[in-house]
Amino acid sequence: MRFDVYTPLLVALLLSPAAPVIGRRVAPALAARVLTSAAVLTAAATTWSLVLLTTALLGDAPPVVREARADGHRLADPVPEVIGVAACLALVVVVWRVQRAVRAERATRRALRRLCEGQPRDTELVVAASAVPQAFAIPGRPGRILVTSAMLSALAPAERRVLLAHERAHLAHRHGRLVTAVTLAAAANPLLGPVRSAVTFLVERWADEQAASAVGDRGTTARALARAALSAGRARPSCALNFTDRAVTRRIAALRTTPPPPRWPTAAPVLALGALAALFAADATTDLVTLLSDALT
């Protein structure tokens, strides 16, 4: 208990610097899946650890102490009261952050559903007559692709096929779910923020690779990205958001080299880290249950 309960926190600290390395060295499909799984396991484990540390405060509760003393038990208190109180406060913050993230996800879903209202049921492409170049996938049944007319007219025929294949890959491989899962994990544990950024970038890379193999040409795929990004940039000269991550430039650079292989030996340790966090949290639970039942019987 003394040691186990803090391990998930350590795992979260290790996962963040590992995420970009895995992202560079492992095929995006495998890297995104492994990182998301590890992040979800770690977030669940750290949250549970906070619950355990908060529960340990019960050991300080006067009735428990009195009863234990009356029975002649030596009460081993594994968690200093300060840490217990801090964990309790942290837990409140976690619950609030997760709630906020869930609300944001729901709002997005609602906004997207509204965009598809009135569309024929079996149509994949939804066009918006807008001068702002935009394109995104709308998950659901059926999944749809929303593209603005400005984006379509900015691209050459082969590049339009890249765009459609890219968005189709997001839908076919349920990237929306993956991103939602890692977003909630990062909401529960802010230390996992870098893992979330890595995964959101990796699903784009994943879709790029799928598009490249669908059209059979990495050069055309890179050109489609460049042209779309350049026309989007022209349309919003004042918008300074997301410029720091250089995502499009990195994706284009990746398409101009050979894609990284799946490389399980590099990806497996990440998954092991997540499993480790869960195992230690489970172990800490057993310790706490033993401790409390010792004190109470």
Next chain:
Amino acid sequence: MAGTGSRGRAERRSAGELESEVLAALWATEHPLTPAEIQSEIGGGLAYNTVHTILKRLYDKGLVLRDADGRRGAYRPAKNAAQLTAEAMHEALDRGPDPIAALQQFVSGLSPEEERALRNLFAGDGV
């Protein structure tokens, strides 16, 4: 996975995917297109009859219109629904804090240096 030729790939595209491509081609240009023009635009060894069938399906759904005053047999996209979609999209984008940021957008923004670098990179390709 990669196709051996454009013909092979075209045959593997599903009816729904081809529908998207035809619709995208019609939206990409200012003027109405005939089935033959669409056929050459999309490429990939698509049969003329297939293009015709797809256009018929899009017409039945109300997504494309026959060009009445222009050339015979030319089609253009139906604008009304697309304008409503655009309004709904901008409304969603403007409401903030940024519901669409959570989505997988095809591209994000570029910094001025990135823009210069990209232009240089594809200078010969007419990007």
